[in-house]
Amino acid sequence: MNGRRTPAVAPTPRAKAADVSQVLDTPPPPAAPAAPAEDPADLAARYGLTVSGARPTLPAYVRELWQRRHFITAFATAKLTSQYSQAKLGQVWQVMTPLLNAAVYYFIFGVLMDTKRNVPDYVPFLVTGVFVWTFTQSSVMAGTRAISGSLGLVRALHFPRASLPVSYCLQQLQQLLFSMCALIVILLCFGVPPTLSWVLVIPALTLQFTFNTGLALIMARMGAKTPDIAQLMPFLLRTWMYVSGVMWSIDKMLSGKDLPHIVLVVLQANPAAIYIDLMRFALIDSFRADQLPPHVWVWATGWALLSGVGGFIYFWKAEETYGRG
Amino acid sequence: MADTYGERVPTVIVDDVDIVYRVNGTGAGRGTATAALGRILGGRRKAEARAGVRKVHAVRKVSFTAYKGEAIGLIGTNGSGKSTLLKAVAGLLPTENGRIFTHGQPSLLGVNAALMNDLTGERNVHLGGLAMGMSRDEVRERYDDIVGFSGINEKGDFITLPMRTYSSGMAARLRFSIAAAKDHDVLLIDEALATGDRSFQKRSETRIRELRKEAGTVFLVSHNNKSIRDTCDRVLWLERGELRMDGPTDQVLKEYEAFTNPNAGKAGTTQRPKQTKAAVPA
Numbered sequence: 001m002n003g004r005r006t007p008a009v010a011p012t013p014r015a016k017a018a019d020v021s022q023v024l025d026t027p028p029p030p031a032a033p034a035a036p037a038e039d040p041a042d043l044a045a046r047y048g049l050t051v052s053g054a055r056p057t058l059p060a061y062v063r064e065l066w067q068r069r070h071f072i073t074a075f076a077t078a079k080l081t082s083q084y085s086q087a088k089l090g091q092v093w094q095v096m097t098p099l100l101n102a103a104v105y106y107f108i109f110g111v112l113m114d115t116k117r118n119v120p121d122y123v124p125f126l127v128t129g130v131f132v133w134t135f136t137q138s139s140v141m142a143g144t145r146a147i148s149g150s151l152g153l154v155r156a157l158h159f160p161r162a163s164l165p166v167s168y169c170l171q172q173l174q175q176l177l178f179s180m181c182a183l184i185v186i187l188l189c190f191g192v193p194p195t196l197s198w199v200l201v202i203p204a205l206t207l208q209f210t211f212n213t214g215l216a217l218i219m220a221r222m223g224a225k226t227p228d229i230a231q232l233m234p235f236l237l238r239t240w241m242y243v244s245g246v247m248w249s250i251d252k253m254l255s256g257k258d259l260p261h262i263v264l265v266v267l268q269a270n271p272a273a274i275y276i277d278l279m280r281f282a283l284i285d286s287f288r289a290d291q292l293p294p295h296v297w298v299w300a301t302g303w304a305l306l307s308g309v310g311g312f313i314y315f316w317k318a319e320e321t322y323g324r325g
Numbered sequence: 326m327a328d329t330y331g332e333r334v335p336t337v338i339v340d341d342v343d344i345v346y347r348v349n350g351t352g353a354g355r356g357t358a359t360a361a362l363g364r365i366l367g368g369r370r371k372a373e374a375r376a377g378v379r380k381v382h383a384v385r386k387v388s389f390t391a392y393k394g395e396a397i398g399l400i401g402t403n404g405s406g407k408s409t410l411l412k413a414v415a416g417l418l419p420t421e422n423g424r425i426f427t428h429g430q431p432s433l434l435g436v437n438a439a440l441m442n443d444l445t446g447e448r449n450v451h452l453g454g455l456a457m458g459m460s461r462d463e464v465r466e467r468y469d470d471i472v473g474f475s476g477i478n479e480k481g482d483f484i485t486l487p488m489r490t491y492s493s494g495m496a497a498r499l500r501f502s503i504a505a506a507k508d509h510d511v512l513l514i515d516e517a518l519a520t521g522d523r524s525f526q527k528r529s530e531t532r533i534r535e536l537r538k539e540a541g542t543v544f545l546v547s548h549n550n551k552s553i554r555d556t557c558d559r560v561l562w563l564e565r566g567e568l569r570m571d572g573p574t575d576q577v578l579k580e581y582e583a584f585t586n587p588n589a590g591k592a593g594t595t596q597r598p599k600q601t602k603a604a605v606p607a
Binding site: 040041043044047048049050051052053054067068070071074075078079081082085086153154155156157158159320321323 | 336340412415418424425441444451461487
């Protein structure tokens, strides 16, 4: 890689200098009067002691996490309420922030770029997209910082570390529920009638929440090891947003274009696009089933399971290492 | 230590433990972007050797066994690895080498990190209790005790105000009260005795003694030799991450005081504990 040869294991002079605790003279060998003659591991086994900070088995880990469910919800609610507690308007910002976001996107994509031409009910279409996308985006961002940003907590108390990413995702879900209230008002204002299909919001959100949590768990482990990822994520997420059809209809954009089949499949299998389209299908009457990609519920469930289960196992695999660094 | 006759039941076994911190971006190496890129592209070992990551060897080859009913003090000058060792016993820091066996889950007395300044004291009591692993009912049950013990409401209804409005003493009192509300198997206390005013300190010392009775084993990190002498019957002395002495409180404290205050003995030269006997009243 570079010309300087550094021995891999043997301590270099510099490594030694960096070793802070060696600065003073070496103390005499420690006196250990009460040392047991027996091997410590045998002694520990005889009295049923367990290795401190060892990773529990997967079922035990799930049980521990379940026991902490009240902490997880309390932590999420606490984070949410403390977020705007210094603002004069307080909790009003819970609804204001997503609305202002939607307004900005409407101004750029609806008015300036005139994307709305071929899309009926453009405002409900856009606002639904923005809210649902924001849910995934902020869950991923919060997940990335869940461990690396809470090192104090991780180093002070013992609890299953998965509580943190899960809690942050729960906070985002609560935030989304506020947004959904605003969304319903917008829908009614723009003349979208309430229908029975609105009930589909519940399974769609459940699946998306599972997907987000899994993703957040994966990002939490990566972010704990390499905090730099938090700097990179905004760019990746923005790219992801533009291919997910938040501001335009993927369906309409692609019709008439001669793209390879594989591109179409990839764009339609994109989990963010799937969850956004499901929500639009559930809420907006002019968004019809034929605009959805084929087997959309199967895809949505598959992504949720893959991410949720995979992410949880991936996070658990490094459980005992969180807190170092 | 002499009070435990018959079979001594170990609660914490520390077996040849090393703990190493890795600190990113301390700038011991070249802090430029190209150097950073080189670190990313190169292997981990190489990269660390190139000093973008500094290793701090905080605890070296420490071994001891703690038994049920013991109260063990941890002493040593600043940065000698006392708190680090305590965190490792609590299972909060991974060990580099060696193993730590414990009976049940040792708990560190402290909830500072779980509390949020923007929330009211009331909600922080709930959050802190849950963070320590208490159930919702337990927190509800002990809520009045916690608030009463902290004395936050003595000067008016402060518990319903956000914690950021508290004075530092009040916040410390509330934190200690929350932390001390739970019963522990193996209890680890990190200089918690020094919070609040004199009357609160008295109350917290009493509470610690209660906790000691309920807990199997207590570890106490403190720079206050008096509180170590009052609470502990065995003392571990750490210096530069190494276990320098392990024995009855009086004996170890005598050596330690001679070490930290060498002028009391022969002036000038650096004192080794083995060379300085007496000179300091116990």
